[in-house]
Amino acid sequence: MTSRHQHVADDLRRLITSGALAVGERLAPETRLAARYHVSTPTLRDALELLRTEGLIEKFQGRGNFVRRPPQRLAYPGAAVDGDDGLQVIVSSADITATGDLAARLRTPSDAPITQYVCLSHRDDSPQGLAHLYIPHAVTRATSDVRNPPVSASPWADDIVRSLTTATGEPVANSTDLVTARFPTGAEAQSLRIATRTPVLSIERTITADDGQVLAYVLLVLPGDRAEVAFVTPIDKKTDKKIDKKAETR
Template sequence: MVTRPAPPLPYAIADDLRARITTGRLKPDERLPSEAQLAAHYRVSTPTLRNALSVLQGEGLIEKIHGKGNFVRRRLHQVTYVGGGHMAIDRDAARVTLRVTVRTTKIWARGDLASLLKVPLHSPLTELRCVGYEGDSPHSLIRFYVPRDLAPANTSAELPCWGSVEASLAERRPALADTEEKVGARLPTRGEAAALRISTALAILAITRVSTDITGRVAEAAHLVLPGDRANALFTTHRMTAERLAQR
């Protein structure tokens, strides 16, 4: 009879906590015991316990809220990015309460932003850092960068939806003519992981969007970040059929 070696301690602890979550003994939004209490319960050091928690964070089962502790993560609805800054949330099961928090900061164009916006270095810009929430859980992060003369005159600290943010941005600029979007996957920065309450080991869907107005000026650049475990990107191509071509 072959005896399998016991898994390393962090994975054994993660297995036990995972079982408690999946069987409902630990319920969504429930706060886990403190790290010190868990370390004492499993008779391990705090670093070993944190390694176990990081495994569950990477799987999306728990989230760490700064200053409050570790919580069982509620299953969030899927976010589908459909292009042009538009996002749809699957509302299949229950009524979803959405909101967007906005923080506005005056900045100066550094190398990458100067290149994206096609402006000289140190040009005055405004950054709008927006976090979308489903209930109390963050589901998306977008950082908008606009020339300061096109920045919204008044932007509330909290808005009901992403459409409200777009409407604020559209107030002072000409109509947009072209939008170019680049989509990729990568690991989040520490700041992005903290904003979305995800592990730095969980991949994100990263979208860079640059919009040009009808005068040919770059009116807006945006960096969108969506957690990879609950985000999709949908792109639709409309082709001209022979019948439609004949009608033109």
């Protein structure tokens, strides 16, 4: 049996998808909507939260709920660079020490010095993705200059990985991606400007050298309402064996 908040969400969704409620239009105040649908305010808010998780509306504190412009799809790992489709990447960096979890992922001793890069990508004023990149100082063999972090054209920090590993002579042999659907942390939700109940795709990348040394660990967080993952597996036609895997979102 369909719940009352789902009935409300279904009708509002119909109005939005049909164009009866236009992009950018402000919805009626919540108390008025609740009275229109003969439901309680908490039930109405459950319906609105459902539409927010679907990316159909967004709420601005003190202003109300508005019909959201359909989000553009991301392209991982082939996202357009800054200046192509309006995607801009802001990079910051800091020297930190490895915590227990990070130390395990990077296979370094606890409290070992590492460099953290944070890449936050935007299109217009809308955050699109968040990437945290961690590289041991044993790989870079030098501390990063946090006052002048490298400019990144990639929202996934791929170019930073390439430049640093090339400079240190450590060739990348393997990149393993672990993809998980989950709810964002409070800090992730704040950075991406999404509700804490909006699902995200978490992609954990571990980049290793030929000898098994971990060169970098990357945590990518993508809003679930604008990203989807497709696994592409090239096949060796001569042996009919799978030879590689690559993940993409679009």
